[in-house]
Amino acid sequence: xxxxxxxxxxxxxxxxxxxxxxxxxxxxxxxxxxxxxxxxxxxxxxxxxxxxxxxxxxxxxxxxxxxxxxxxxxxxxxxxxxxxxxxxxxxxxxxxxxxxxxxxxxxxxxxxxxxxxxxxxxx
Amino acid sequence: xxxxxxxxxxxxxxxxxxxxxxxxxxxxxxxxxxxxxxxxxxxxxxxxxxxxxxxxxxxxxxxxxxxxxxxxxxxxxxxxxxxxxxxxxxxxxxxxxxxxxxxxxxxxxxxxxxxxxxxxxxx
DNA sequence: TTACCTGCAAACTGTTTGCCGCTGT
DNA sequence: ACAGCGGCAAACAGTTTGCAGGTAA
Numbered sequence: 001x002x003x004x005x006x007x008x009x010x011x012x013x014x015x016x017x018x019x020x021x022x023x024x025x026x027x028x029x030x031x032x033x034x035x036x037x038x039x040x041x042x043x044x045x046x047x048x049x050x051x052x053x054x055x056x057x058x059x060x061x062x063x064x065x066x067x068x069x070x071x072x073x074x075x076x077x078x079x080x081x082x083x084x085x086x087x088x089x090x091x092x093x094x095x096x097x098x099x100x101x102x103x104x105x106x107x108x109x110x111x112x113x114x115x116x117x118x119x120x121x122x123x
Numbered sequence: 124x125x126x127x128x129x130x131x132x133x134x135x136x137x138x139x140x141x142x143x144x145x146x147x148x149x150x151x152x153x154x155x156x157x158x159x160x161x162x163x164x165x166x167x168x169x170x171x172x173x174x175x176x177x178x179x180x181x182x183x184x185x186x187x188x189x190x191x192x193x194x195x196x197x198x199x200x201x202x203x204x205x206x207x208x209x210x211x212x213x214x215x216x217x218x219x220x221x222x223x224x225x226x227x228x229x230x231x232x233x234x235x236x237x238x239x240x241x242x243x244x245x246x
Numbered sequence: 247t248t249a250c251c252t253g254c255a256a257a258c259t260g261t262t263t264g265c266c267g268c269t270g271t
Numbered sequence: 272a273c274a275g276c277g278g279c280a281a282a283c284a285g286t287t288t289g290c291a292g293g294t295a296a
Contacts, residue, residue, distance in 0.1 A: 002251065002294090022285070036253050041286060046251095061184045061260080062285070076228050087226060095218045095237075103210065104242030105199050112237045114218075119227030125269095125276065145260065159278050164261060166276095184285080185260070 004028075004035055008043045009067070012053060017084050018064035018075075058084065058113045072110040078118035085118065127151075127158055131166045132190070135176060140207050141187035141198075181207060181236045195233040201241035208241065 011024045021044055025037040044065055047053045055065045059077045073086040092109040099105045134147040144167055148160040167188055170176045178188045182200045196209040215232040222228045 004252075020285085034253075037285095038254085038287075039252060042252090057180060057182055057184065059180055061180065061186065063184065076222065076226065076230070079231065085226070085228070087222075091221060091225065092218065095215065098214060099199065099210075099237065099239070102214065103199065103208070104245065105208070105237075105239055106245060107199070107237050107239040108202065109237070109239075112235070112239075114222065114228075114230050114232070114235045116222070116228055116230040116232075116235075122227065122229055127277070143260085157278075159280095160260095161262075161279085162277055169276095 004039050005043050005047065007032065007035070008040055008047065009052065012065060012067050015066070017086070018056060018058070018066045020062045020064060022062075024065070054111065056111045056113065059115045074109055075113040076118065077113045077115050078121055079115055080117055080121035083118055083120075127162050128166050128170065130155065130158070131163055131170065132175065135188060135190050138189070140209070141179060141181070141189045143185045143187060145185075147188070177234065179234045179236065182238045197232055198236040199241065200236045200238045201244055202238055203240055203244035206241055206243075 007028050008024060011027050012019065014027075015023075021041050022037070024044075025035075025040040028035050028040065029037075044053060044055070048055065052068055053065055054068050055063050056075070058064055058075065059079065059082075072089055074089055074092045076085040076087055077083075078085075089109055092107075092112075096107045096109050099107045130151045131147060134150050135142065137150075138146075144164050145160070147167075148158075148163040151158050151163065152160075167176060167178070171178065175191055176188055177191050178186050179198070181187055181198065182202065182205075195212055197212055197215045199208040199210055200206075201208075212232055215230075215235075219230045219232050222230045
């Protein structure tokens with residue numbers, strides 16, 4: 001567990017929701033400019049392998065990261081404003097059971113993002 | 124409706140599932156090498172504006188396109204093998220209703236991908 | 247020593263942009 | 272003649288890779 005790796009974990013800790021590798025790199029480099037973005041990318045991958053963090057793809061092209069030990073939850077992503085809202089897995093579980101029995105598909109609901117329009121953006 | 128635009132629509136027609144802009148460009152360029160990828164990107168955007176096509180983000184960084192007039196359906200994406208399976212919207216509707224009433228969130232279920240492990244890849 | 251980092255620079259993928267000339271109305 | 276579109280080349284964002292030199296067990 002090197003300093004760099006520690007800093008990546010700390011950044012993820014501080015981030016309320018999911019962050020991007022770039023954002024993490026930006027934050028770390030604000031205080032430690034010698035740390036290279038590629039190190040952040042490599043460490044995210046390494047930490048994922050070790051089971052400390054995971055990633056998801058929300059409604060755009062960038063990879064989102066978060067610690068693996070936070071309470072698992074589903075994601076609602078707003079098309080309009082881009083906001084991300086977390087919902088209890090319970091809400092999604094009936095669907096999970098149905099997909100399992102009807103399609104034999106083991107849904108990973110904590111990594112699936114439901115896109116749509118949030119309450120604030122609705123007409 | 125220019126030749127290029129027609130070719131983009133045709134390519135989407137032929138593609139069973141969702142394709143990427145790159146794949147469409149590759150196909151078109153096989154027969155019409157003078158057509159530039161940027162034209163494909165611009166036309167996909169234009170056709171989306173006109174309501175002919177839409178896009179989604181499945182479990183990776185690339186944008187997936189399809190015609191807007193195909194029967195709407197949900198998507199199951201396998202983490203392991205990358206396969207994409209379509210499921211009737213009906214299966215997802217109970218969740219849609221629940222998100223609407225509990226969270227005020229209008230889910231766009233035809234554009235949301237559920238990730239997990241498909242039947243074939245399950246242990 | 248050995249394996250595993252790291253920083254740096256360069257490559258790469260998917261996509262967007264600016265420019266300018268052509269085309270159809 | 273005007274608007275819009277297409278080809279080309281260059282820029283771009285996000286990410287990955289190769290290399291050579293540390294660093295820690």
